[in-house]
Amino acid sequence: MSAGDTAAPAPAAPRRRRVDLHALGPVLALLALIVLGALMNPNFLSYGNVTNVLARSAFIGIIAVGMTFVITAGGLDLSVGSMAAFIAGLMILAMNALLPALGVGLATVLAGIAVALAAGLAAGALNGLLITRGRIEAFIVTLGSMGIYRSLVTWLADGGTLSLNFDLRSYYGPVYYGGVLGVTWPIIVFAAVAAVGEIVMRLTPFGRHCAAIGASEQVARYSAVHVDRVRTATYVLLGLLVGIAVIMYVPRLGSASAATGLLWELEAIAAVIIGGTVLKGGFGRVWGTVVGVLILSLIGNILNLTDLVSPYLNGAIQGVTIILAVVMQRGTGRAR
Amino acid sequence: MEPAPILSLDRVSRRFGPVEVLRDVDIALRPGEIHALIGENGAGKSTTMNILAGYLAPSSGRVLLDGAATALAGPGAAEAAGIAMIHQEFNLAEPLTVEENVFLGRELRRGPFLDRRRMRNLTRDWLDRLECPLDPRLRIADLSVSDKQMVEIAKALGRQARVLIMDEPTAVLSRRETEILLRLVARLRDEGTAILYTSHKLDEVARLSDRVTVLRDGAVVLSRPAGDLTQDRMAEAMVGRPMTDLFPPRTAAPAGAPVLEVAGLDVPGRVQDANLSVRAGEVLVLAGLVGAGRTELAEAVAGLRHSTGRVTVKGRPLPRNDARAARRAGLVYMTEDRKGRGLLLGKPLAENLTLLALDRFGRFRIDKRAEAAALDRAIRGHDIRVADPTVPAGALSGGNQQKLLLAKVLLDDPGIILIDEPTRGIDIGTKQQIYGVIRDLAQAGKAVIVVTSEMAEVVGLAHRVVAMRAGRIVGELSGAAIGDEAVVRLAMGLEPRGAAA
Numbered sequence: 001m002s003a004g005d006t007a008a009p010a011p012a013a014p015r016r017r018r019v020d021l022h023a024l025g026p027v028l029a030l031l032a033l034i035v036l037g038a039l040m041n042p043n044f045l046s047y048g049n050v051t052n053v054l055a056r057s058a059f060i061g062i063i064a065v066g067m068t069f070v071i072t073a074g075g076l077d078l079s080v081g082s083m084a085a086f087i088a089g090l091m092i093l094a095m096n097a098l099l100p101a102l103g104v105g106l107a108t109v110l111a112g113i114a115v116a117l118a119a120g121l122a123a124g125a126l127n128g129l130l131i132t133r134g135r136i137e138a139f140i141v142t143l144g145s146m147g148i149y150r151s152l153v154t155w156l157a158d159g160g161t162l163s164l165n166f167d168l169r170s171y172y173g174p175v176y177y178g179g180v181l182g183v184t185w186p187i188i189v190f191a192a193v194a195a196v197g198e199i200v201m202r203l204t205p206f207g208r209h210c211a212a213i214g215a216s217e218q219v220a221r222y223s224a225v226h227v228d229r230v231r232t233a234t235y236v237l238l239g240l241l242v243g244i245a246v247i248m249y250v251p252r253l254g255s256a257s258a259a260t261g262l263l264w265e266l267e268a269i270a271a272v273i274i275g276g277t278v279l280k281g282g283f284g285r286v287w288g289t290v291v292g293v294l295i296l297s298l299i300g301n302i303l304n305l306t307d308l309v310s311p312y313l314n315g316a317i318q319g320v321t322i323i324l325a326v327v328m329q330r331g332t333g334r335a336r
Numbered sequence: 337m338e339p340a341p342i343l344s345l346d347r348v349s350r351r352f353g354p355v356e357v358l359r360d361v362d363i364a365l366r367p368g369e370i371h372a373l374i375g376e377n378g379a380g381k382s383t384t385m386n387i388l389a390g391y392l393a394p395s396s397g398r399v400l401l402d403g404a405a406t407a408l409a410g411p412g413a414a415e416a417a418g419i420a421m422i423h424q425e426f427n428l429a430e431p432l433t434v435e436e437n438v439f440l441g442r443e444l445r446r447g448p449f450l451d452r453r454r455m456r457n458l459t460r461d462w463l464d465r466l467e468c469p470l471d472p473r474l475r476i477a478d479l480s481v482s483d484k485q486m487v488e489i490a491k492a493l494g495r496q497a498r499v500l501i502m503d504e505p506t507a508v509l510s511r512r513e514t515e516i517l518l519r520l521v522a523r524l525r526d527e528g529t530a531i532l533y534t535s536h537k538l539d540e541v542a543r544l545s546d547r548v549t550v551l552r553d554g555a556v557v558l559s560r561p562a563g564d565l566t567q568d569r570m571a572e573a574m575v576g577r578p579m580t581d582l583f584p585p586r587t588a589a590p591a592g593a594p595v596l597e598v599a600g601l602d603v604p605g606r607v608q609d610a611n612l613s614v615r616a617g618e619v620l621v622l623a624g625l626v627g628a629g630r631t632e633l634a635e636a637v638a639g640l641r642h643s644t645g646r647v648t649v650k651g652r653p654l655p656r657n658d659a660r661a662a663r664r665a666g667l668v669y670m671t672e673d674r675k676g677r678g679l680l681l682g683k684p685l686a687e688n689l690t691l692l693a694l695d696r697f698g699r700f701r702i703d704k705r706a707e708a709a710a711l712d713r714a715i716r717g718h719d720i721r722v723a724d725p726t727v728p729a730g731a732l733s734g735g736n737q738q739k740l741l742l743a744k745v746l747l748d749d750p751g752i753i754l755i756d757e758p759t760r761g762i763d764i765g766t767k768q769q770i771y772g773v774i775r776d777l778a779q780a781g782k783a784v785i786v787v788t789s790e791m792a793e794v795v796g797l798a799h800r801v802v803a804m805r806a807g808r809i810v811g812e813l814s815g816a817a818i819g820d821e822a823v824v825r826l827a828m829g830l831e832p833r834g835a836a837a
Binding site: 203204205208209211212215216218219220221222223224225226282283 | 640659660662663668669671676677678679680682683687691692694695697698699700701702704744
């Protein structure tokens with residue numbers, strides 16, 4: 001192209017920052033939803049409702065941040081919802097089992113947290129190693145582990161529900177319901193995870209390597225990037241974040257069953273895609289994922305608060321949103 | 337009296353946004369004539385071809401088909417008019433077979449079903465005409481690059497094109513395959529096909545073409561029967577100045593201990609028992625035919641391909657199959673496949689530049705300021721021509737992509753550098769720059785291994801030549817013994833002529 005024949009600009013010239021309209025799309029959609037909600041129901045912007053929406057978004061949100069890294073590196077994880085249920089079941093069983101020895105108190109809860117983190121780490125590592133070392137497609141591996149974890153938690157609960165000891169539940173409850181300065185812990189943790197995730201994605205070699213691998217595994221390999229290690233790390237990170245989400249989730253209901261975390265994987269993937277991350281990898285945006293999560297939960301919330309459309313159509317509207325988001329981002333997606 | 341042109345452009349201009357890429361281009365393709373379109377990268381060759389083949393519409397000017405102005409609405413319409421174009425990046429569906437690709441979109445039927453047998457036989461006939469004994473049932477993904485090229489040509493044959501447009505058809509072919517292709521093109525010409533093709537290999541252009549059109553900065557600077565032109569004249573018209581020495585002056589071969597030694601290296605099925613060594617400040621050229629195992633050997637040395645054997649850097653053994661260990665030892669490999677393995681075409685220049693040496697820009701946090709400064713240095717130091725440094729790498733022309741790739745590899749400041757086909761598909765001005773870089777690296781005390789299929793590069797760059805054939809190292813030449821004929825004889829497996837060749 002002759003465009004390339006113009007001389008290079010003087011090094012001192014400032015780099016132009018282009019406003020990416022495609023990146024703004026989800027933000028505008030989120031703002032529109034907030035305005036819509038506020039107009040339709042005065043309670044929408046109340047402290048109670050906002051806290052409720054954010055706290056419920058936190059589980060999917062924490063997982064979706066990890067999912068952003070996996071998808072950016074060209075992978076996929078369908079197992080996170082089942083994994084969450086399984087880890088919740090393990091955590092409850094472990095805490096109940098340790099109760100006689102450790103009593104109702106911090107020790108038991110910390111032990112439970114350690115179990116959740118360790119299980120998340122192990123589950124993520126297993127997915128990652130099967131995909132990288134085993135050279136099996138991510139879709140297949142995680143489809144398999146999705147079934148395995150879902151079935152394991154059903155088996156652990158013997159088809160019913162695993163419940164945390166009542167006293168322990170009261171002791172552990174503040175982790176979901178309590179907070180600092182009126183902001184509950186799940187929201188704080190979600191915000192922290194998102195902030196760290198954004199920094200890691202944008203500013204660290206790890207984030208850069210994820211995007212490079214997703215864009216072209218060959219180029220990354222020929223650039224001496226440790227492709228398998230980075231890719232495995234994304235799954236381990238996601239597993240750990242699932243563990244953290246479970247730590248926030250268990251005190252909410254104090255139970256786990258076969259229905260726990262159902263379809264979380266799809267909600268997390270949807271949030272990632274709505275946020276502008278490219279499904280086939282190569283480009284990821286953590287803050288976009290956060291916006292995506294909020295969009296999805298606001299849609300549900302608005303439907304519940306208003307009687308315009310039946311809340312039973314929640315899934316349909318979320319589905320339309322996902323498809324619309326991808327259609328609107330097509331321009332950027334192709335360029336990348 | 338010349339026959340009337342089948343397809344021609346009449347004062348065609350084309351702009352992309354504010355940028356005028358073509359300016360008042362006239363070109364006429366006549367039946368039974370091979371027309372070569374040459375020019376530097378970015379001169380507008382691809383745009384011209386895309387307009388001729390209906391992929392792009394002109395901004396102004398006319399496309400004439402059989403003397404009548406026409407608007408070719410897309411490649412489909414052009415194909416219906418008997419115009420076929422073979423792109424540099426192939427238009428083949430990798431998971432499908434050869435025959436499925438050749439008949440893609442115009443499958444033969446017998447009733448409601450596909451007539452597989454007839455399609456297979458026809459495909460085989462066309463491949464036979466190309467002297468390319470491929471099984472039509474093979475999957476494209478399993479073919480070599482040159483075989484894919486042959487399939488593309490077979491596809492055009494099947495469409496019985498009156499006009500055949502080829503974008504650098506010989507860039508990826510070996511010498512033997514090039515011969516076959518050139519013979520075939522000559523035969524198509526004799527059958528009355530109008531042929532337009534581009535090539536950076538001027539010797540080929542001089543030999544094959546009947547007419548040469550030279551583009552520079554989007555305008556035709558020369559259009560003449562090939563017989564009236566010398567290769568020097570073509571090169572001068574392309575760059576707009578007399579071409580003095582393409583290669584920098586030769587320096588004395590360095591003496592001293594080797595910094596890289598390869599002993600008994602085997603790449604299963606590709607390379608057997610390779611032994612070689614390079615000194616600091618030396619340019620060693622790996623010569624041989626395409627497929628001789630040169631790329632595989634270079635990749636294996638750099639830890640990018642599974643191999644057994646011993647590789648030592650400055651006396652220290654390098655762990656096998658570990659590209660990061662090689663990098664730490666200061667040994668890097670620059671791939672021949674800049675689009676598939678070298679650059680992330682969708683990513684900005686800076687991210688491409690620093691990908692290999694990213695840890696030099698911060699272990700935990702990338703120093704974006706240093707990164708931007710490195711890009712500025714690379715753009716100036718390597719003369720990468722780009723108006724806006726935030727564009728993705730894919731927006732650069734081929735030559736500028738190659739300079740970016742070179743800058744990326746050199747950013748790691750390697751002591752030993754393996755460069756595979758440094759000038760494939762790039763223009764003569766950029767070639768000259770890259771030769772300068774290679775010579776500068778050697779003078780700065782780096783050990784350089786160059787893999788190349790261009791005889792001029794072998795002779796112009798090498799202190800020493802190691803020739804490979806069928807996966808084995810078959811000979812070595814150094815100093816005054818390096819010459820076209822001697823290298824070819826080694827690569828082809830002939831005995832050197834006389835004792836002191």
